[in-house]
Amino acid sequence: MSLKKISFLFLVVGMAVAGSAKADQMPTERPNIIFIMADDHAYQAISAYGEGLNETPNIDRIAKEGAIFTRATVTNSICAPSRAVLLTGKHSFMNGKVDNIQPFDWEQDNFPKLMQANGYATALIGKIHLDGQPKGFDYSIVLPGQGEYYNPDFLINGKTKRIEGYVTDITTDLALDWLENGRDKEKPFVMLYHQKAPHRNWKPAPEYLTLYDDKEFSPPANFFDEETNYQGRGTAAKEQAMEIDEIMRWGRDLMLEVNPNGDSTGLKGELRRFNPEQLKAWRDAYDPKNAAFLKAYGKLDENTLTLEKKREIAIWKYNRYIKNYLRTIKSVDDGVGEVLDYLEANGLAENTIVVYTSDQGFYLGEHGWFDKRFMYEESFRTPLLVKYPKEIKPGTTIKSLVQNLDFAPTFLDYAGIEVPKEMQGDSFRKLVSGESNEWRDAVYYTYYEYPAEHSVKRHNGVSTDRYKLIHFYYDVDEWELYDLEKDPREMNSVYDDPSYAEVKEMMHKKFEEVRTKYGDSDANDKRFLDEYMEVYNRRNGK
Incomplete structure (x- = not known):
């Protein structure tokens, strides 16, 4: 510059x-x-x-x-x-x-x-x-x-x-x-x-609107995890609302002005912010790609789609997401x-x-x-x-x-x-x-924003270099334990596995230790829940 x-x-x-x-x-x-x-x-x-x-x-x-x-x-x-x-x-x-x-x-x-x-x-x-x-x-x-x-x-x-x-x-x-x-x-x-x-x-910059158009990305190996109902994990994984296939919006996230049924997605309103030069570059890049998708998949009854066809659409959504x-x-x-x-x-x-x-x-x-x-x-x-x-x-x-x-x-x-x-x-x-x-041997984590968009339940936990213990609470009371060395993708909680009984005990002690060290408590959880729900209910007219 x-x-x-x-x-x-x-x-x-x-x-x-x-x-x-x-x-x-x-x-x-x-x-x-x-x-x-x-x-x-x-x-x-x-x-x-x-x-x-x-x-x-x-x-x-x-x-x-x-x-x-x-x-x-x-x-x-x-x-x-x-x-x-x-x-x-x-x-x-x-x-x-x-x-x-x-x-x-x-x-x-x-x-x-x-x-x-x-x-x-x-x-x-x-x-x-x-x-x-x-x-x-x-x-x-x-x-x-x-x-x-x-x-x-x-x-x-x-x-x-x-x-x-x-x-x-x-x-x-x-x-x-x-x-x-x-x-x-x-x-x-x-x-x-x-x-x-x-x-x-x-939304990509004008000069990168067609970057990766010549490439097809393969999704991660556990991309279709939902098909097993997140077997090996608890309620939180099953009830989240973060699936690319189910949750992403045709307009806001996937850049289509009309969905496969021909309905307006609202993206056109977002594009009003663009100046004429920006809008032309955008349409030149996305209109042909969107037209090709709608020609291939438009007006399909989701209730009668085969598993193979559903997977095709999910992979298209993944590619649209990851490329942008x-x-x-x-x-x-x-x-x-x-x-x-x-x-x-x-x-x-x-x-x-x-x-x-x-x-x-x-x-x-x-x-x-x-x-x-x-x-x-x-x-x-x-x-x-x-x-x-x-x-x-x-x-x-x-x-x-x-x-x-x-x-x-x-x-x-x-x-x-x-x-x-x-x-x-x-x-x-x-x-x-x-x-x-010299450094710490464990880190502490908290997450509070539930109920909210994406429906990830409230939880806290502790992680060492190998093990991770997570406690989901509020409308559930569930613990998950992962061996990151053997299961780096966290596909199977070993919390109830008898062979991990000593590890579970050790991680519970570590959890209490770091909570005490940093000054966290169940009282904090309740306080922040009450404050959040007051605002949440007011915003939702309750």
Whole structure:
């Protein structure tokens, strides 16, 4: 990107940076931090993880020049709570943001506030999905709520401004804009650069609308898991509402303006946001593909479809989903490359920590699902890649149980700022540098948003490097136990298997141990259930 373009964006946005401390108060060699967070980016869709779905050469650069974490996880696999954990370094039940409904308290400490107060220039650019005015940032420009892919609105100092273009590209431009023109260059900086993609509903950029048109993706081996009624698991797996075949919407998710019965899907209303050039590119790309599908499968009576035909349609839906999902990631990867190139071109790469992660994992057809929420691996695990040339050796692999709980204390550690006692995470600085191998042996998880979209039941649990114990509660009381070494896809709970009796006992003790350590309890579960149901019932007229 040219400096002329960057300067133009700077003027359009009308950015004003306010310093928080004098530069001469702190050493000049404290590291800069660029924290890149995508939304719903599954580790399976980063080529450095070796799944073979797609190529992400720029994100992979971070792993090649630094470290890749193979067992990074989240504490609560849903968007807003995950971001609250990132900022505060506290579990959801401690920071108060347990679901997407409850408000977030910006008055509590967060790591950008502490870094700002200690001489860092701070910025938040892109998606945060937390209500209220962000605090701790000299500058913030954020998407309201989920944001839009095309011609998105942004909140700038509490005012809404629409910027024409594609959201991923715009977010990258704004990040480069701040790096070049907005920050106080006498200070070290921390920039939270957050992309909307690849969040539902996966609208690709104009230049990638036909990417993968020449490829047919094979679904995961357990894609038709529903046909066995999720044998080997409990009620929660059976009653979720995340199936690609059953739940995805013809318009919103699958990009058809009419469904196979000829009924309007409502997509046309979404396309009104496009400008004429964007709309033409969209129609040129999707109209022929949609017409071919409707010709092959239109006006079919679902009650008389053979199993073979049902599977054909399900695989078509999977391909439409996965191609659009991966197309949006291509733009994210492009943006990462632009930022990395900027750091190198401006002599900033050596002293800048670059982190790439997601707010949680995501299902890419495993069990036949999309979305997240469960403590099962694809949702629980998140990608994490970190580079810092001064301390992290290229090609490092970290297998330890790091969580998003650890970001805040880690960044404060790098900045030489005392970590508040109320932060519950640990700095992984010495772990990733190779200075120490000491680390936790278990991680704790909670999920609260039920009843809600996707119908994933409330649950909590504990995971070690090999075993995972999950407790589903509220309208059920069921436990599941998985041996991740023998059953990495979590197809069969061994909770009632006599040969795992000692493991079950050990994991129950570990569950109580970590609950006590972090300050969670059944009383918390009841409190947050009562608060949630009050709002839920009010919204649903009950």
